[in-house]
Amino acid sequence: xxxxxxxMISAIPTICQAGYIVKNAVITELANTNWNSDSFTVGVxxxxxxxxxxxxTFKTTAAGDIGTFNRAFSTALLAIEMGQxxxxxxxxxxxxxxxxxxxxxSPVTSYQVGDKGPAGGVVFYVTNNGTRxxxxxxxxxxxxxxxxxxxxxxxxxxxxxxxxxxxxIIELCGSNNIAAAANLYQFxxxxxxxxxSLDELLELKNSNVxxxxxxxxxxxxxxxxxxxxIDAAYAQINLRGTFLTAQTTLSELHYACPIRSF
Numbered sequence: 355x356x357x358x359x360x361x362m363i364s365a366i367p368t369i370c371q372a373g374y375i376v377k378n379a380v381i382t383e384l385a386n387t388n389w390n391s392d393s394f395t396v397g398v399x400x401x402x403x404x405x406x407x408x409x410x411t412f413k414t415t416a417a418g419d420i421g422t423f424n425r426a427f428s429t430a431l432l433a434i435e436m437g438q439x440x441x442x443x444x445x446x447x448x449x450x451x452x453x454x455x456x457x458x459x460s461p462v463t464s465y466q467v468g469d470k471g472p473a474g475g476v477v478f479y480v481t482n483n484g485t486r487x488x489x490x491x492x493x494x495x496x497x498x499x500x501x502x503x504x505x506x507x508x509x510x511x512x513x514x515x516x517x518x519x520x521x522x523i524i525e526l527c528g529s530n531n532i533a534a535a536a537n538l539y540q541f542x543x544x545x546x547x548x549x550x551s552l553d554e555l556l557e558l559k560n561s562n563v564x565x566x567x568x569x570x571x572x573x574x575x576x577x578x579x580x581x582x583x584i585d586a587a588y589a590q591i592n593l594r595g596t597f598l599t600a601q602t603t604l605s606e607l608h609y610a611c612p613i614r615s616f
Contacts, residue, residue, distance in 0.1 A: 375448055376403040377441035378459060381433050396430050405450040410442055416452040418445065429456040437482030468563050472616045473542030478561040479513065490558050490613045491547065492565045495535045497607035502527035503585040506578035511552040516613065519576035520548035532574050532610045539612040547612035552577035552588040554613060559590060559597055566611030567597060574608045
């Protein structure tokens with residue numbers, strides 16, 4: 355089930371025409387910078403503008419009045435709590451050290467495990483009150499070999515590593531493998547799918563949302579055995595209807611269940 359989280363945002367003060375220094379950015383940290391709290395900083399991830407992926411400072415002198423300054427601080431806290439993207443404005447120029455105002459960009463959709471995801475996949479993992487997470491395709495790709503031994507020490511197993519694993523396999527092993535197939539997959543208007551890491555694949559299995567695990571095909575993860583002479587990677591092997599984690603040689607022909615983050 356999905357919920358729209360509508361946030362009431364105060365109107366931009368009419369001090370002067372504001373110009374954005376970053377938009378569509380996610381605030382990752384918030385800190386006061388001195389004892390009397392007449393300034394604070396936010397760290398932002400992503401976004402568009404001169405202050406994308408940077409630390410931005412808010413000052414009472416830049417805001418023009420304490421009310422505007424306090425609203426900016428409160429909005430930053432709210433944006434972090436809800437995981438919503440923001441636009442940040444500077445009334446005085448385009449620098450990152452005299453910001454004055456934050457606007458939460460728009461209401462966001464909150465997902466639960468089992469929901470249909472933004473790209474039409476099935477949601478199997480959520481964070482940030484359901485505004486961030488992972489969705490899996492309901493279609494499988496393959497079969498194909500995993501990749502090559504050159505990439506096995508460049509892969510990790512935890513949630514969040516699947517995308518980088520996929521890119522490492524393609525970079526070191528070329529395009530004739532299951533990681534490349536997942537990377538080329540397009541569905542629901544999105545082309546940012548990838549081969550899940552071991553823990554991402556396990557999370558998908560344990561979520562009991564079906565999808566790829568409703569089929570009888572063996573499924574590759576993008577995680578290989580590291581620092582070993584054995585050229586093998588982790589897969590979910592279907593044994594009479596039960597999926598078990600196994601280490602299989604890289605040349606085995608298994609399938610992919612593409613996933614993407616949102």
